[in-house]
Amino acid sequence: MRVGILGAGWWAEQHAQALATLEGFAVTGVTSGSLESATAFAAQYGGSAYRTAGELLVAPDVDAVLITAPHEYHAPLALQAIASGKPLLLEKPVATNAEDTHAVLNAARAVGVPCLVGFTSHYFPGFSRAKQIIDSGELGRPLSGQSVFQKRWMEANRRDWHLNRERGGGMLLTAGIHALDRLMWLMDAPVQAVSAVIGTHLHDQQADDLASLFLRFAGGGAGMVGSYGYAQGGPINATTILCEAGSLRVTPDSLETGQEDRWTAVPLILPDNLTLAALAQEWLELRAWAESGQLPRVTPEFAGSVMDVVFAAEESARQEREIRLNP
Amino acid sequence: MRVGILGAGWWAEQHAQALATLEGFAVTGVTSGSLESATAFAAQYGGSAYRTAGELLVAPDVDAVLITAPHEYHAPLALQAIASGKPLLLEKPVATNAEDTHAVLNAARAVGVPCLVGFTSHYFPGFSRAKQIIDSGELGRPLSGQSVFQKRWMEANRRDWHLNRERGGGMLLTAGIHALDRLMWLMDAPVQAVSAVIGTHLHDQQADDLASLFLRFAGGGAGMVGSYGYAQGGPINATTILCEAGSLRVTPDSLETGQEDRWTAVPLILPDNLTLAALAQEWLELRAWAESGQLPRVTPEFAGSVMDVVFAAEESARQEREIRLNP
Structure with missing residues (x-):
């Protein structure tokens, strides 16, 4: 190719x-x-x-x-x-x-x-193995989840357009969207409604640096997403899911399952370079x-559903109320 | 006394x-x-x-x-x-x-x-030290937080009334309320509105076992609370807060501060028995x-504000919409 x-x-x-x-x-x-x-x-x-x-x-x-x-x-x-x-x-x-x-x-x-x-995220060992476990049905249906991507916003690769939402900038469209994407993928149900608080608190820019999303899933599940681009802080890049018969704690390169009140590491095959392996x-x-x-x-349908939730979240933050998604 | x-x-x-x-x-x-x-x-x-x-x-x-x-x-x-x-x-x-x-x-x-x-929670070393750090102002204002209490619901000390919300039962009033309490304490701002999904998914009972709460704080902050009483899973009892000039990761007996993209453990004096020391x-x-x-x-005012958020969350879950709290 x-x-x-x-x-x-x-x-x-x-x-x-x-x-x-x-x-x-x-x-x-x-x-x-x-x-x-x-x-x-x-x-x-x-x-x-x-x-x-x-x-x-x-x-x-x-x-x-x-x-x-x-x-x-x-x-x-x-x-x-x-x-x-x-x-x-x-x-x-x-x-x-x-x-x-x-x-x-x-x-x-x-x-x-x-x-x-x-x-x-779908191609990182932690999340893709978590998805396999959920799809196997051994933990039952996913019921609730949290997903956070907290990182330094002004990395070396930021450009002017990253600071302007009209041009597609902001932490949510740039990085936080990954935390949303993997939560929706692992929860494995359509999002029915979203509430969000989105703001610019830590940087002199028009686009968002902090966003918090709350999701109601079809079937009664709930999800919470944090998209936090800090100026000063410590990084978090993790997702937890509670299923009917056990729980999962996942990062790009680690996975634990929770059963019997204990967490157990799931062995993963980790490539030398996670990013290159995922893109390959x-x-x-x-x-x-x-x-x-x-x-x-x-x-494409799934990708569209993630984007729909992002835009509904922005609408929710503007209107300060919950926004229902079209089925 | x-x-x-x-x-x-x-x-x-x-x-x-x-x-x-x-x-x-x-x-x-x-x-x-x-x-x-x-x-x-x-x-x-x-x-x-x-x-x-x-x-x-x-x-x-x-x-x-x-x-x-x-x-x-x-x-x-x-x-x-x-x-x-x-x-x-x-x-x-x-x-x-x-x-x-x-x-x-x-x-x-x-x-x-x-x-x-x-x-x-206010009397556990992790959370009380975190509160001191926030009150000192060295990390600036708290902007966003997540707080999760995930545990086995049917512990040995559960009684019939725990299974019935009318009698004050359910995971949220029994245990999840601690995750909410400490988040509100550390965020240090009034809650203006709450959205929640509350359900009974994992146990044969009338009262809730899973609850997810989304909070809008005065001043633009946001918070997310998970109250997850599992039948099968691994425990989580942790709160993270992002402040203007750094982040915190807290459990009852541990505390880390995040700055310069690194997490650093804060030394805590831990009693032999956390619970007895807290009650003392x-x-x-x-x-x-x-x-x-x-x-x-x-x-008493703070305790009342926590209870108000619990009851507003229950109303939000019933009505499937965001509920504003009276100022």
Whole structure:
């Protein structure tokens, strides 16, 4: 699978390194905000630098597309890529609002193009093993969960657009969405309603740095999500789930099951580099989808449901009341 | 301080053992559901067994009263005790509904009787040290928090009334209330609104076993509380708080502060028996209040605010919408 990359930032570099670990994959094209940065990226990771996405998308040696551009460009680039008919790995968020999100997902369905949304939690050993255990039914139905992503917000890779919600910035769309995504995946039921408090408390920016979400699931379950981008603090990246017949405590690289009032570590096979291994699995699943129609762990419908909850949470925070999701 | 005990169950035994560790305190009277159990308790812990609360309350060798009866009797016994004018240590919950709660707290204020509500979290080393750090201002204002009490619901000390909400039963009023109490204490701001999902999923009973609460605090803060009484699982009893200039991770006997992306353990002086030491401190604070007017860590106003949130959460769960609290 020969991959053309739209957006040559630090996350594109992670993907390029992941692709380099795989047989049968290569970077064959790249565009970026400037031809200079695209050329520098191509020099390091291979392929040709293009001036525009349109030129890259028609290149005969590009079989699949990766979108790692700033969030505000996800939807327009995704629509362009889908129109080309080439399989797409679209980084989260799908778009910066609900309308664009569903325009992208509907277009992919209409054209019949595989579109894998990069919710990486599904590909980390802790969360993916937890999902297997839940799907096995041995712990019964999930009933309640908490999921927190607390981290330094102003990491080295932050750009101006990260500080502006209109451009798709903010902790929730950038990082907290992973805590929501994995909670919804593990709880395994539709979200019926969301309440949220979202604010900017710790940074001089327009976009959010702290968000707390409360979810009512179909079937009576409940979930709580913390998206906390601190200026000063200690990191937390963990999810706990209580099921009918036992509990789970999960991080990207650890998993414990709780039964008989005790926690027991579940052995995991941990790769040297969690991130590269997760991205490599995304590519293998996109290829399997393109070649044999096998759906990936992250279906477009599921990705759309996560985005719907994000936008409903923002509405809840604005209106200071619970927002019901359309069934 | 010579203590008369109303209700001779297992928690009264904890108090009696705590009182035995203190200079100047003694158990001098006890009543219970039956004279037999009161007599057995008195034989073990001292004092006289009484047939009725009324007889105990007028005994000249009873200076202070402890209420450890089943939850449904808290309010009527508290009103009787307050009328006697003797200082009162009232176990949580204050009452099983908002009306009775405020009747009790208003009566104590009107009569001028010290009434310490037994929210023990305030007296555990982890939470009390966390509160000192927050009060010192070194971490700035608390902005968001999560607090979970997940444990086996059907412990050996459960009685029939624990299974019935009308009688004050259920995980939330029995145990989960501690997770709520300490979150509100550490967040240090009034709760403006609450959303909750409360249900009975894991036990054949009328009262709740699982509850999830979402709190909007004055000043823009948010909090999430899990009250999870499992039939099968692993225990969690922890609270995390993110403040402007750092974070806290707390359990009854441990505390870490988060700064510079690292967690650092705060040394705590841990007694041999956390519970007895906590109860002993409650008694010392009740005596100081009675003798010198010094307010305890748990003021009646604060205890009332915790109860208000519990009852608003139950209303939210019934109506499936957010409930605003009266300012």
